[in-house]
Amino acid sequence: MKILLVGEYREGKTLGTCAELIEFASRMGGEAAMFLVGSKNTLPNFSGNLYLADSAGVGEFNPDGHKKLLLEVIAKEQPQLVVFPHSSYGWDLAPRIALVLKAAQVSEVVDLTEDTLIVPSCNSKLRRQVKVKTALTVVTLQAGAFTPQDQASATPHIIELAGAEPGTINFSGYEAAAAGGVDLSKAKVIVSAGRGIGKPENLSMIDALAKALNGEYAASRPVVDADWAEHSRQVGTTGQTVAPKLYIACGISGAIQHLAGMKKSEFVIAINTDKDAPIGEVADVLAVADLKQLVPLLTERITSG
Amino acid sequence: MMNILVCIKQVPDMESRFKVNAAGNWYEDTDLAWRMNEYDEYAVEQAVQLKEQVGAAELTVLCIGPERVKETMKKALAMGADKGMHILDPDSHQRDPMTIAAVIADYVRQHNFDLIFTGMQSQDRGSAQVGVLVAEMLGIPSLTTLVEFSYADGTISAKRELEGGSRALVSCNTPALVTCQLGLNKPRYPTLPNIMKAKKKELLTAPLADFSPPELQQQTVAVFLPEKRGGGLILEGDPAELAEQLLKIIKDKTTVLA
Structure with a gap:
C-alpha cells in the first residue's frame, strides 16, 4: 500500500502530529511519503520522500494553495491512502482533497482492523467501524491515538515543490492566546x-x-x-x-x-x-x-x- | 436582499445512555432526548445576528432527517430564522458526509445564497466534513472553526481557532460558507412570544430523492461500546459517605494532604 502523509507546520515549527502520522504509516505497513508546507530548517524525523513547499512563499494558511500543491503530489505518487492529523489544519484541508479525488474521507480515526477504520461517535461513548468503497481513502487521525514509539533519528529525502498562487482566502497572521492569568x-x-x-x-x-x-x-x-x-x-x-x-x-x-x-x-x-x-x-x-x-x-x- | 442559509442537525443529548440498534450500525433511537447539535446553535445565532445587522435579509434553516427533526428546526425559527426547509430522510443516519453535502449543495444551487452557516461538526458523527464539502461543491470559499465572525460590504473577517489557544486571522468575500466552533457567540434562548411566532413560519418538507443523492462511498459495518480501559473505582451512594471515602482515597493515594 502506498500512503501519503500530510504534515502540519505552524508559526515556524513542524508540529508533533507529524510523528503520529509516521507511526500510523508504520502500523499500516505501507510505503509512505510525506507532503509538507513548511521549512528546511525544521524537518520531520522521517526517512522517506518529503515533498516540501516553502511556507514563506505559499503561506502557512492558504487552503487553495495547499490543495493545489497536494493534488500535484498525489497525481505523482498515486497513493491509496492520504493521511492528515484531525486538527484545525487537517479537518480544513482534507475534505477539499477528498472531493476532487472522489475519495471517501473517514475522520478522527482511532484504530484500524485489516479492512475497516474505527472512529468515535457521541463524545466517545460509541465506536463506529467503517468500511470504505472508494479506490482512494482520505483519513484524519485523532490526536494521541497513534502515539509514536521511540523513532530512530532520520532525515527525509527532500523533493522541493514550487510556490502556489494566493487563493480565495486571505490570511493575515496569528493572534496569540491571551497572555497572563493563571499558570x-x-x-x-x-x-x-x-x-x-x-x-x-x-x-x-x-x-x-x-x-x-x-x-x-x-x-x-x-x-x-x-x-x-x-x-x-x-x-x-x-x-x-x-x-x-x-x-x-x-x-x-x-x-x-x-x-x-x-x-x-x-x-x-x-x-x-x-x-x-x-x-x-x-x-x-x-x-x-x-x-x-x-x-x-x-x-x-x-x-x- | 441578502439570502442566508443555516444548516443544522438534530442529535441526541450526549448525556444519554446509548445502546446499539438492532441492525448494529448506529445507536438505538428510541428513548432519547433530541436537541440541536451544539455547534449549530452557534451557527444559528451568528446567522440571526447577521440578519439583524444587515436588515434586508432572509434567513432559511435547512435540516435533513426524519420527521422528528422538525422540532429542532422550530427552535431555529424561534431564535430568528425566517423559514425552514426540511429534507425528509428517515435513513439520514446511514448517509455519509459526501451524500449529505451533495444534497445540501443541490438545494443551495436552486436558491443562490450569499452566505451559508454550519456547525464545524456534529456531536454524534463528528466528521467535520460537510460544511467544507458543500462549499467546495459550490466552488465558493469556506472558513472553518470560527470563534469570531464579522461581516461588512461583502467581506467576512473571522478568527479560526487553532490548537494551543491561538487564532488565525482570515477573511474572504461572499458568497462563502463558514463553519462555527463552540464559543463563537452566546446562543440566545427563544422567548415565549418568539416560540409562538415560529409556529406560523413557513416550514416546507421535500423528500431526499428530490436532491439527487449520490451513491455511498463508505458504510458503517458495526457500532459498539468502547472497552472500558483500566480499573477505575466507581463509588456510588450517599454524598456524605462519598465525601468520607474520597477524603480517605486522597490521603492514601496522593501526597497532597501530607
Missing part, C-alpha cells in the same frame, strides 16, 4: 469545573475545594465559553495542558479535547452524575453524584481534617 502547569492540585456546575455561582464551591487542597481551580471549555471562567483557566487542547498530583473533575463529561489536556495527571477523581461519562476512562475514581452536593461536603471534610 495551571505549576499547580499540584487542580479542581476543575465542567458544564455540570449548572450556573456561574457554583464556581465558588469549586474554588473553595481547590483552596482547601492548596490548589487552583480550572474549567472545561463550556464553562469558559459561557464566560463563567477566564480562558487562562481552561484545560484542554485549546487551553492549558496540566499534570498535577491530583486532578478532580467536577461535572466534566470528558470530551477528547479536555482529556488531552489532563490525562497526564498522577491521580484523577471524577465527580459526575453520568456513570457512562467518558471522563471515567481516565479517572482512578469516579464518584457518581451531584457535584453540588458532594463538593461542599468534601471541602468541609478536608478542612475539618
Whole structure:
C-alpha cells in the first residue's frame, strides 16, 4: 500500500502530529511519503520522500494553495491512502482533497482492523467501524491515538515543490492566546469545573475545594465559553495542558479535547452524575453524584481534617 | 436582499445512555432526548445576528432527517430564522458526509445564497466534513472553526481557532460558507412570544430523492461500546459517605494532604 502523509507546520515549527502520522504509516505497513508546507530548517524525523513547499512563499494558511500543491503530489505518487492529523489544519484541508479525488474521507480515526477504520461517535461513548468503497481513502487521525514509539533519528529525502498562487482566502497572521492569568502547569492540585456546575455561582464551591487542597481551580471549555471562567483557566487542547498530583473533575463529561489536556495527571477523581461519562476512562475514581452536593461536603471534610 | 442559509442537525443529548440498534450500525433511537447539535446553535445565532445587522435579509434553516427533526428546526425559527426547509430522510443516519453535502449543495444551487452557516461538526458523527464539502461543491470559499465572525460590504473577517489557544486571522468575500466552533457567540434562548411566532413560519418538507443523492462511498459495518480501559473505582451512594471515602482515597493515594 502506498500512503501519503500530510504534515502540519505552524508559526515556524513542524508540529508533533507529524510523528503520529509516521507511526500510523508504520502500523499500516505501507510505503509512505510525506507532503509538507513548511521549512528546511525544521524537518520531520522521517526517512522517506518529503515533498516540501516553502511556507514563506505559499503561506502557512492558504487552503487553495495547499490543495493545489497536494493534488500535484498525489497525481505523482498515486497513493491509496492520504493521511492528515484531525486538527484545525487537517479537518480544513482534507475534505477539499477528498472531493476532487472522489475519495471517501473517514475522520478522527482511532484504530484500524485489516479492512475497516474505527472512529468515535457521541463524545466517545460509541465506536463506529467503517468500511470504505472508494479506490482512494482520505483519513484524519485523532490526536494521541497513534502515539509514536521511540523513532530512530532520520532525515527525509527532500523533493522541493514550487510556490502556489494566493487563493480565495486571505490570511493575515496569528493572534496569540491571551497572555497572563493563571499558570495551571505549576499547580499540584487542580479542581476543575465542567458544564455540570449548572450556573456561574457554583464556581465558588469549586474554588473553595481547590483552596482547601492548596490548589487552583480550572474549567472545561463550556464553562469558559459561557464566560463563567477566564480562558487562562481552561484545560484542554485549546487551553492549558496540566499534570498535577491530583486532578478532580467536577461535572466534566470528558470530551477528547479536555482529556488531552489532563490525562497526564498522577491521580484523577471524577465527580459526575453520568456513570457512562467518558471522563471515567481516565479517572482512578469516579464518584457518581451531584457535584453540588458532594463538593461542599468534601471541602468541609478536608478542612475539618 | 441578502439570502442566508443555516444548516443544522438534530442529535441526541450526549448525556444519554446509548445502546446499539438492532441492525448494529448506529445507536438505538428510541428513548432519547433530541436537541440541536451544539455547534449549530452557534451557527444559528451568528446567522440571526447577521440578519439583524444587515436588515434586508432572509434567513432559511435547512435540516435533513426524519420527521422528528422538525422540532429542532422550530427552535431555529424561534431564535430568528425566517423559514425552514426540511429534507425528509428517515435513513439520514446511514448517509455519509459526501451524500449529505451533495444534497445540501443541490438545494443551495436552486436558491443562490450569499452566505451559508454550519456547525464545524456534529456531536454524534463528528466528521467535520460537510460544511467544507458543500462549499467546495459550490466552488465558493469556506472558513472553518470560527470563534469570531464579522461581516461588512461583502467581506467576512473571522478568527479560526487553532490548537494551543491561538487564532488565525482570515477573511474572504461572499458568497462563502463558514463553519462555527463552540464559543463563537452566546446562543440566545427563544422567548415565549418568539416560540409562538415560529409556529406560523413557513416550514416546507421535500423528500431526499428530490436532491439527487449520490451513491455511498463508505458504510458503517458495526457500532459498539468502547472497552472500558483500566480499573477505575466507581463509588456510588450517599454524598456524605462519598465525601468520607474520597477524603480517605486522597490521603492514601496522593501526597497532597501530607
